[in-house]
Amino acid sequence: MKFYTPHSLLPVLLLGLMGLGAGCQSAGGEVAAARQSATVAIPVSAPVVPPVPAVDSLASTPLAPLPNVSPELRAAVTELRARLGPEAAALRPEVLERACVGYLNLRQSGRISRPGILAIADMDLPSSEPRLWVLDLRAGQVLHRSPVAHGRGSGEGVQARRFSNTIKSACTALGFYRTQDTYRGKHGLSRRLRGLDAGHNDNALRRYVVLHSADYVSTAFMEQHGQAGNSRGCPALPPDQYRAIIGAVGEGGCLYLSGPGLESKWLDGAGAARRLAAQGWL
Structure with missing residues (x-):
């Protein structure tokens, strides 16, 4: 079995990423491992938080009309x-x-x-x-x-x-x-x-x-x-x-x-x- 040095692993990684020779190295498993380690992470968007409305510190307290006024x-x-x-x-x-x-x-x-x-x-x-x-x-x-x-x-x-x-x-x-x-x-x-x-x-x-x-x-x-x-x-x-x-x-x-x-x-x-x-x- 041929073992790859870190330098010789690069071509295999490139092949794996391009989808060429997908099942050629199943016996050794190095290609599968390399594929896993080379997976590109897709960023997850942060949840959108609605802006908090500004509080007007000078605003008067709302008053409801009196309930029993004719x-x-x-x-x-x-x-x-x-x-x-x-x-x-x-x-x-x-x-x-x-x-x-x-x-x-x-x-x-x-x-x-x-x-x-x-x-x-x-x-x-x-x-x-x-x-x-x-x-x-x-x-x-x-x-x-x-x-x-x-x-x-x-x-x-x-x-x-x-x-x-x-x-x-x-x-x-x-x-x-x-x-x-x-x-x-x-x-x-x-x-x-x-x-x-x-x-x-x-x-x-x-x-x-x-x-x-x-x-x-x-x-x-x-x-x-x-x-x-x-x-x-x-x-x-x-x-x-x-x-x-x-x-x-x-x-x-x-x-x-x-x-x-x-x-x-x-x-x-x-x-x-x-x-x-x-x-x-x-």
């Missing part, structure tokens, strides 16, 4: 939003609907006493935007629109990420508030706030959560930093607007701080519809 009440809120005009274009319809439902129920319960005035802050919007509106519901008019700060415990970036009612948390607390009396403190003219949602914001008076002025919500600060600064939990206001806003909401008014995850007993569509039918926006 067509009449929903139509009234839609008409109100249309009357408010361009100044309310950034006020999300779902937030306005919740604020109006809560306002009507609070009026019915006597928890708020200032008729027709509703202040709404959408704390799910970035602090770089004017996210506070003061509305005259009867006139269908935006009285004021301004930036508003959130607490540093809710996030020192442009977006509020967490909310808390806990004392010393420095967080914004979501829910419905009754505007209380005014006083002069270290921030000048300020208005106290009473939280009306148990477990969500009812520590507001104990936490000294108030409407007040702050330089970190000024136009100059926001132009320099691209966002408002942070409070210790207060919805702080721009120095050039705070007096007018504090005066417009008055004592006994309704302030709604909207944000993700808020559940409130005041969001009762059936009760709100009865109040609207009986008293309108008064």
Whole structure:
């Protein structure tokens, strides 16, 4: 039997690859082995992984329409939003609907006493935007629109990420508030706030959560930093607007701080519809 050296194996390999003399060396088996070792590997394509969509960290949390709102009440809120005009274009319809439902129920319960005035802050919007509106519901008019700060415990970036009612948390607390009396403190003219949602914001008076002025919500600060600064939990206001806003909401008014995850007993569509039918926006 003839044995092949590594150099003499090359012709056999070439013959094997070309398919010539396929069965000539069956007795020794070298050709079969050479064929096996010379098999050309075909690359297997990696599975195609679809790209992960980018997450917009400034996107607001979607809010489903309230389930128990009558067509009449929903139509009234839609008409109100249309009357408010361009100044309310950034006020999300779902937030306005919740604020109006809560306002009507609070009026019915006597928890708020200032008729027709509703202040709404959408704390799910970035602090770089004017996210506070003061509305005259009867006139269908935006009285004021301004930036508003959130607490540093809710996030020192442009977006509020967490909310808390806990004392010393420095967080914004979501829910419905009754505007209380005014006083002069270290921030000048300020208005106290009473939280009306148990477990969500009812520590507001104990936490000294108030409407007040702050330089970190000024136009100059926001132009320099691209966002408002942070409070210790207060919805702080721009120095050039705070007096007018504090005066417009008055004592006994309704302030709604909207944000993700808020559940409130005041969001009762059936009760709100009865109040609207009986008293309108008064």
